[in-house]
Amino acid sequence: MQILFMQAFGIDTYVFLAGLLLISGVIAAKFSNRIGLPSLVFFILVGMVLGNDGLGIIYFDNAEAARMIGIFALIIILFEGGMQAKWGTIRSVALPSISLATAGVFITSAVVGYAAHLVFGVTILEGMLFGAIVGSTDAAAVFATLKERSVKAKMGATLEAESGTNDPMAVFLTVSFIELIQTPEADAVQLIPSFFWQMGIAVAAGLAIGKLASIFINRINLDSGGLYPIFTVSFALLTYASAEFVGASGFLAVYVSALVIGNSELTYRYSIFQFNEGFAWMAQIIMFVILGLLVFPAQLFTANIIWNGLLLSTILIFIARPAAVFLTTAFMGYQLKEKLFISWSGLRGAVPIILATFPVVADLENAQLFFNVVFFVVLTSALVQGSSISWVARKLDLTGPIKDIPHHSIELISLGKANAEMVQFKVDEDLEIVGRKLHEINFPDKANISAIVRDETLITPYGETEIQAGDFLYILVASKEEPALKKVLEKKKPSAKPVQKKYTPKK
Known part of the structure; x- marks a missing residue:
């Protein structure tokens, strides 16, 4: 497989294209809210247009490379999201968010998985694998969309905390079903302790490294203030790798450590936060463009993919997600309209697409079919749910105050x-x-x-x-x-x- 195939152009052309892509991403992020579509849709479309079935400028079909780029980008995005989250707000919705991130993902995966089994005529394990891939909401999509919308703090905190912590369950289910498909004699019950290990050790690692990072950031005396943001981001990478080395969830550990760091008193706090926000946007643009390059529109927009994708998207949006929300948040103080809004705001994004590369890398029989349908489901979710979040919030009277961001600027000397x-x-x-x-x-x-x-x-x-x-x-x-x-x-x-x-x- 090829990673990138450059067709008769010099390196200067591709440097120009890289700059053009980033400029396009920034402009798309600025105007996406006015247009009413999440910015990730534009990033994906840019990749599809530049890809082999589009203008043919860049050929990309390496699922393993896309997975590696996606994981790196998600680390940065999760870290920035956790840094921005206020512990007081997150703590107030911790129980429902964790419930949604675990039992909610399981219920969603089971409902969609059984539907995929019936729609595609595949085995029940293959159907459940598809359900696991699309079972979790996506941190990149949720963080970016909520930044562009104004909803009540409780709703925003619930959705952000859920999306920041539900990746471990989705990854665990995806990897487990792949193992069960490849090794039918494997015992599914023996996989359960692995999940609790992944969750527990990830939280412990995130808390420990986050606390150490806060101490180091404040006590180290660097010669340049510009080094502090880089020093901080290095702890995100260290946290992910440390957790993964011991078989825990790196994504959860990164989010927890970011919560600890972001809610601590930090020197050079403004510089760190500004750098992280810009870096997260760049990671998001690159990730979604790469994922757009990975898909071939000629294979995606076929009658079989479109009709089956629409059917499964409908089941996911109107049956599976609401069932998961209503069951897992019962007796937790959420009103009916709040549950309806959370149900509607379960956006799918980069994580399902990245997880869809796992079966491709494992060379499973229906891997390419699943990847194309997952991609279509993600596009449907972004277009339908992402573009209507503000409208649904207004109809349910769940809009929050407009974020008061000063338009003036004051240049500060490092102190x-x-x-x-x-x-x-x-x-x-x-x-x-x-x-x-x-x-x-x-x-x-x-x-x-x-x-x-x-x-x-x-x-x-x-x-x-x-x-x-x-x-x-x-x-x-x-x-x-x-x-x-x-x-x-x-x-x-x-x-x-x-x-x-x-x-x-x-x-």
Whole structure:
């Protein structure tokens, strides 16, 4: 098999194409929300257009190479998603998310697997293998889609936590069914302890490495601030490899370690987060383009694939996923409309396509058929579910507040060696500091209000300046005084109901 076949072009042409692909990906990400389609659809289409059945510029048919690229990209995407997640929000939905990520995946796989057995006329084990491949929601698709949509925090946290932790069950089921197909005399019961080992050790490894990484990041004194993001990402790769070396789930370990690191006090936090976000977008663009190259449209868009794919997509979206959601979240405090929204938001993406390469690499009899149908199911899920999440959220009254991201920018000097930090803080109307003048607020001695941005206008602060709701405060503070500063800033008015904190340190 060939990895890449370059047709009579020089290296400069392919460097140009690489740049063009990344530019196209950035533009697609910007306008996908306006168009109403998830950005991953555009990335996949770019790969299909450039591939052998499209313009014929790049020939790619190496499933093993695609799997390796996909795994590396998913590590980066999961790590960025875990870093961005707030532990307080994730903790509140931990039980239903874990239930969806384990029992939910199993139920979805079983329903779709039995349907595949009937539709394709394959053995029950082969049908269950297909079900396992499409049984999990996809972190890359969910993270990217929710970034482009505005839904309530509880719904977003549930879906992100589920997609970040359900890969182990999908991988375990996929690998197990391949083993059972290749070795009929194998005992399925003996595979169960392996699953608990994978989950338990992955969580332990993620917690341990995440804690160590946080300590190392804060204590190491690097000569350049640009090295800190690279140093942080290296722990994502180390976490995955360490877990896989001992037979645990590398993906789960990466997500757990990212949760620990992202919710710790970090030096150069702003630089680390900005780098991770950009790196995750690049990984996502490359991964979906590669997966688009891997499929051959002439084989994909045939009557057999289209009709069977639509049938299985319908069963997955309207029967299997809702059954899994309603059964696994029973008695967990979710309203009917919330369960309906979670059911509809079970996006499929890169993980099912990557898992579909496992049977191809194992050279199973119906591997290519399964790959093409899985690809079609993923496209259907992205087009139908991904494009309508905002509409469904509005109809069910589950839209959240528009994410308040300042459009101004302040260039910050690295202050790591001075043991000082620049903190960005958004003032909510329920805070005690609203309506008070700066000289009336008991800030720590080593904290200085450097700037206030109000309605896109930069205000130079002085003692008589009054804090107003909606202000963005930029405060230079000694690192050791940051906890005291947080207490002052986040103190609520006596009559205010507690809401989610908006404290965001920038370093």
